[in-house]
Amino acid sequence: MADRRWRAALPRLDRLVPRCVEATWPWLDRDRLPAILLTTDRAVQSLNAAFRDRNKPTNVLTFEEMDGFGDGDIAMAYETVRREAQAAGRRFGDHAAHLLVHGALHLAGYDHHRPDEARQMEMTESRILARLGIPNPWRLGGGKRG
Template identity: 45%
Template sequence: MSVDCLVEDKRWGDIDALAQVAIDTAFERLGIEPSAFEVSVLACNDARIAVLNEDFRGKPQPTNVLSWPSQERAAAMDGEMPLPPQPGADTELGDIAIAYDTCAREAEAAGKTMRDHTIHLLVHGTLHLLGFDHERDRDATLMEGLETEILGKLGLADPYREEPGQ
């Protein structure tokens, strides 16, 4: 997998390595050969992602992660697997933007490390590039199940399971 990271906010440190691991693991779980594809990641702050969120979604506030697939890959039926990208046909899968400030706040609120939460958001963004979504109920169940499984392969806890006391 070719991951091209543009780091606009230096607080991200070595996000390149985290992005590579998260994206490769998602591809491997889905049986897609990662070496045939490219993903771009913008590691930014809340101010930058708020502008992007307003420009592309009409929501003038920061968010944790945004994804722009290079083409529509969603399944027609709620809960079905999207068709995988084809090597050679659509090698550039799209772009992911991730906001440091929101990610840090969410990680702290959830009692997670920044590293673990960042990996989760990068896996989430990658699944969006591959046609997964959470707008319809069965699609959300499928996507969340895949996220949990992929994160488990990386030794990370299920991000959707409520911990006692939360």
């Protein structure tokens, strides 16, 4: 279930989410789709505090699949995603799509802690987003990691 502001900001939300997940499917290497929670900064902050010991909101959180519980989850915070899109001069839908792809790639084992990992993840995100007709978020240094 999405926070109502997600639906207001993205009238085609019901198309965007499956398109992003489908575009990352070759990298996911799993039988089931991740659950996606489009929510608020407050809810993501609670999840971040409970599961990551970081008491602050973030744009996207991913949770790996666990034996007997869940197939991998992605949670995104509306206010943070909106603020980042505005600061970077990007369309909200493009930034949300980027973060959905980013979260799905985390579930596929990608990370960005080291420079070589970050480059690989950014290149993969760019390829996937190009398939979706979304501009490369890493051009001109405008990318933000989540």
